[in-house]
Amino acid sequence: MHCCDSAFFDNVLSYFLLQEMDFPGGKVAFTSKLEFIPGNSDRRVPCYRVLDQYGRLLNDAHFEQVSEEVAVKIYSNMVALQMMDSILYEAQRQGRISFYVTSMGEEAINIASAAALSDDDVVLPQYREPGVLLWRGFTLQEFANQCFGNKFDYGKGRQMPIHYGSNKLNYFTISSPIATQLPQAVGVAYSLKMDKKEACVVTYVGDGGTSEGDFHASLNFAAVMDAPVVFICRNNGWAISTHITEQFRSDGVAIKGRAYGIPSIRVDGNDALAVYNTVKRAREIAINEHTPILIEALTYRVGSHSTSDDSTKYRPIDEIECWKMERNPVNKFRKWVESNGWWSDEAEVDLRAAVRKKLLQVIQNAEKAEKPPLAELFADVYDSLPLNLREQETELRETIKRHPEDYPSDVPV
Amino acid sequence: MAAALRRLGSAAHWRGFSTACQEINKSGIHPQHGGKATNLCSAINQALHIALESDPRSYVFGEDVSFGGVFRCTTGLVDQFGKNRVFNTPLCEQGIVGFGIGLAAMGNQAIAEIQFADYIFPAFDQIVNEAAKFRYRSGNQFNCGGLTIRSPYGAVGHGGHYHSQSPEAFFCHVPGIKVVIPRSPRQAKGLLLSCIRDPNPVVFFEPKWLYRQSIEQVPEGDYMLPLSEAEVIREGNDITLVGWGAQLSVMEQACVDAEKEGISCELVDLKTLLPWDKETVEASVRKTGRLLISHEAPVTGGFGAEISASIVERCFLRLEAPVARVCGLDTPFPLVFEPFYLPTKNKILDAIKATVKY
Known part of the structure; x- marks a missing residue:
């Protein structure tokens, strides 16, 4: 090192002035004040919105106008999702399917986030985002086939209802454990980046999921790997019966992005236009700047956690009703679409009648279809059957012959 | 830690093997004949070189792998294949395996290192509930068969609680993954290449006591030894x-x-x-x-x-x-x-x- 090296002089100077320390990762300024960084700021992170609660466009809103075609498609899909939820929920109550999870109250996040993506963007869902699949063209029949676990279910009847997946639609198969998809999303995104794809990964998690180690692992990995992942947290206030005040002490989720060096934003999850604009912008940044983005969408789980839960046991009915009626994201978006002259009562009646008819028909079809054959019990554990599974299959088939009465008759042996 | 563990070898007595297998590889290499005297660590290193060289969609990653790893098994890889394909990860096992699953699910060979088998447990959920069931639960729409998790296991002379364990039985209870453990350098190279190329996720435990103690003639080229064959x-x-x-x-x-x-x-x-x-x-x-x-x-x-x-x-x-x-x-x-x-x-x-x- 030479004395004329200016960096050397800078270092010497800052050392003597004690203004900053050269530390791995960049210089750190000194201070003589003994001050802790507060755990929370006085001002909570604001929530980006485009529409007010009555569906009126805010004057100063930053947003990109959507076309009539896209707006109507978003609205129609939100209605279809709402109706699929209510009819499949009823099917569970009638004992026709074993389990169901609704997305009620979160239709805007589901559909508007999907609408903002390209079909090449890869989705790693939690389980309350079937609307993304619906938007991408998964048919109501395909949804019903999965819920009934029939031979047309791509998952071959192996998982509980609502664990959808579609390779064709770039939508990874859902698994029940919470937040496990998040670190996987980083690996998928790294692959997209290495393959120089014009695409990102979008992965979803709830507020409860942000307490899992996998959430923190994934944000940190994504930041360090410069991976194009858009993390969308549906902060719906409740993880089964656990309220967010029992989940974390931070100002929600968006703020956590900063600790990992990730840009983040809080958005009104019940404002479809705001969600659409946020996700659209986020994916552009993620792809062009090779960075993850964290979106916290504030919403409310209007339904119970699942059909195995009764949420009125742990939260006030007034609260549920308020979000269900006054803050309903479908109604809000409808008002805006109508205000543009793109929707009418007549269109509404026609849409609902058509979706309802279709749903009843697909449920009937799915119910009538055969279950997957017994061989599917053993297939796909590995790419091919190892010896132990071949032996167990043979043994099971012999047992079935001896005791056919012990086994369901609708599974072809 | 790395330096301390490198010293462990001197305390160990010599361990070696005679092998007597007859497989002949497609490449014409006789996996049981010829080659250069090589220790187990170098044999692993050779396998990783070959894996990275023979498939441009293969990646090696984990804690401290860039500089060669605490046991030196990944030495030289970053120089030859670059930091995009051989890289350090944050210190987080569930992150490493989860990342590897996602990478593998996109059709890549994801070769993850967990620094010690004793530290694999934070990744247990990702291995058991995710990697192992990835193909099955999706009806074979998705799979993470390109995932191989390497991890040094076992006694080493003075590793104590957390540098000595043999956790293989936990993983043998999990349908959907394979568990492989080599006994010698020649075996390690051929089996590791098979694991990397096997279309199923594999946990590959490396006997760290043998990294330097076990020396054997190892063919220099690309060869594989069959899995599920004792x-x-x-x-x-x-x-x-x-x-x-x-x-x-x-x-x-x-x-x-x-x-x-x-x-x-x-x-x-x-x-x-x-x-x-x-x-x-x-x-x-x-x-x-x-x-x-x-x-x-x-x-x-x-x-x-x-x-x-x-x-x-x-x-x-x-x-x-x-x-x-x-x-x-x-x-x-x-x-x-x-x-x-x-x-x-x-x-x-x-x-x-x-x-x-x-």
Whole structure:
């Protein structure tokens, strides 16, 4: 090192002035004040919105106008999702399917986030985002086939209802454990980046999921790997019966992005236009700047956690009703679409009648279809059957012959 | 830590192997013949070089792998293949495996390193609930078969609780993954290349005691050894011994000593623990009529129990003595008491004699 090296002089100077320390990762300024960084700021992170609660466009809103075609498609899909939820929920109550999870109250996040993506963007869902699949063209029949676990279910009847997946639609198969998809999303995104794809990964998690180690692992990995992942947290206030005040002490989720060096934003999850604009912008940044983005969408789980839960046991009915009626994201978006002259009562009646008819028909079809054959019990554990599974299959088939009465008759042996 | 562990080797006694396998690879390389004297660490390193060279969609990553890894198994990889394909990750095992699953699900060969098998447990959920079920739960729409998780396991002389464990049995209870443990440099290279290229997720435990202690002629080229095929590495008539990894060298010494006392032992290397080759073990026990299993992991719930139960089911009338298990004690892996804890040569020799005389 030479004395004329200016960096050397800078270092010497800052050392003597004690203004900053050269530390791995960049210089750190000194201070003589003994001050802790507060755990929370006085001002909570604001929530980006485009529409007010009555569906009126805010004057100063930053947003990109959507076309009539896209707006109507978003609205129609939100209605279809709402109706699929209510009819499949009823099917569970009638004992026709074993389990169901609704997305009620979160239709805007589901559909508007999907609408903002390209079909090449890869989705790693939690389980309350079937609307993304619906938007991408998964048919109501395909949804019903999965819920009934029939031979047309791509998952071959192996998982509980609502664990959808579609390779064709770039939508990874859902698994029940919470937040496990998040670190996987980083690996998928790294692959997209290495393959120089014009695409990102979008992965979803709830507020409860942000307490899992996998959430923190994934944000940190994504930041360090410069991976194009858009993390969308549906902060719906409740993880089964656990309220967010029992989940974390931070100002929600968006703020956590900063600790990992990730840009983040809080958005009104019940404002479809705001969600659409946020996700659209986020994916552009993620792809062009090779960075993850964290979106916290504030919403409310209007339904119970699942059909195995009764949420009125742990939260006030007034609260549920308020979000269900006054803050309903479908109604809000409808008002805006109508205000543009793109929707009418007549269109509404026609849409609902058509979706309802279709749903009843697909449920009937799915119910009538055969279950997957017994061989599917053993297939796909590995790419091919190892010896132990071949032996167990043979043994099971012999047992079935001896005791056919012990086994369901609708599974072809 | 790395420096301390590099010193561990000097405390270890020499462990080596003679192998006697007949596979011939497609490439024309005889995996059991020829090559250069190579230790197990270098054999792993060679396999990783070949994997990265032969498939441009392969990646090596984990804690500290860029500079060569704490055991030096990844030395030189970043120089040759660049930091986009060989890279450090944050210190987070669940992140490493989760990331690897996603990478593999996109059709890549994801070769993840967990620095010590003792630290694999934060990734247990990702391995058990995610990697293992990825293909099955999606009806084969998705799979993470390109994932291989490498991790050094086992006793090393003074590793104590958290640098010595053998957690293989936990993973052998999980349909959907494969579990492979090599015994020697030649085996390590051929098996690791098979694991990397196998279309299923694999947990590959490397006997860290042998990284430098085990030296063998290893072919320099690309070759693979079959998974789920056990190998009789020493023929005998009086008793069958089954083991894997580093423990085989201890067992082999017991076989040599038993021979001096007129007992002819057959030694079987299981190599792949899941799905395991029952047929080879069964054939051997049908010949000898006796079975001894030995592993470093605690005896209760160890994989030896599974082998014992399976062989009793199949060979009950042929067995002339109870199946013997010479394994680690049901204690945490101890530091000062390591020589007491381990299934040593004389413990095995005693069990051989007791079983033969039963």
